[in-house]
Amino acid sequence: MAHLYSHVFEKRETEKATWHGRVGHAEFVIDGNKWMMDGKELPEVSVRYLIEYGIRQNLTDAYANGSDLEDGRARWQARYDALVNGTIGVRGSGGGVSDETTAQRYVMKRAYLAQVDDAKKAAFKDMEPAEQADLLDRLFAKNAAKLATAVADRLAEMEAERKRRAAERAKLAGMGVDLDL
Secondary structure (H helix, E strand, O other): OEEEEEEEEEEOOOOOOOOOEEEEEEEEEEEOOEEEEOOEEOOHHHHHHHHHHHHHHHHHHHHHOOOOHHHHHHHHHHHHHHHHHOOOOOOOOOOOOOHHHHHHHHHHHHHHHHHOOHHHHHHHHHOOHHHHHHHHHHHHHHHHHHHHHHHHHHHHHHHHHHHHHHHHHHHHHOOOOOOOO
């Protein structure tokens, strides 16, 4: 089975950019052991570079926007798991937990870190993401009633952000502009 990837490379216009426009186009095909770009077979060194760079960049991007080390580790692990499990790029595969659980853990983490001493904060940050999730779930179970309003607020924020993104996509899709692609 052959795999095809085609991409138009363009530099976007931004406030900081001094130039913008289409830079180029490339078509990449993997057919068995043959890796080709625009019909030309790539040497092994190029294939190795693309694989190493792609893996490194993909996993680096996963944690780049983490709010702290713990969040970065969790994001990295989720991306790693998605690559290994074949769920990378599948919508809704972001960790496999419900919005409610995500909101509960978010609120519990902030509440916990706001009330514990530096030693407990450090211990928490040194835990593996699964251990952190387990601790947060156990703590939330003990404090659910106390944190119910904060969780509801967080869920509302998450929903508002989803709606904002959907409206932005709809606006862009409905522009009716015939783009040069």
